[in-house]
Amino acid sequence: MLKTGALRYVCVDLVSIDAMEWYAQVFGVTRCPLYTLPNGLGFPGFLNNSFIGNSRDQLLITLERRGMLTPEEIQLAKETSHKVNPIVSKDEVGYDL
Numbered sequence: 001m002l003k004t005g006a007l008r009y010v011c012v013d014l015v016s017i018d019a020m021e022w023y024a025q026v027f028g029v030t031r032c033p034l035y036t037l038p039n040g041l042g043f044p045g046f047l048n049n050s051f052i053g054n055s056r057d058q059l060l061i062t063l064e065r066r067g068m069l070t071p072e073e074i075q076l077a078k079e080t081s082h083k084v085n086p087i088v089s090k091d092e093v094g095y096d097l
Helices: 006-016 043-047 055-065 071-081
Strands: none
Touching (some): 055 071
């Protein structure tokens, strides 16, 4: 998994608002969780959302090509995404919501 510092993270956010596509193609910046909690929330849960067109496939291809997730991590998230219950209680996550 690719690791980055807080400064680079903030720089990516700042640069994205200057992109010529800003608000022309996407309604803001979408932050995709690149982690998986024991209950399946995180990336698999994110993949359980509704995506328009082929944006889900574009996301998965980009994450692999950029080396942010391995093909195995992506495949596992795809296989488990439909099993994720997005409604969880405090006891299921192990920390205060």
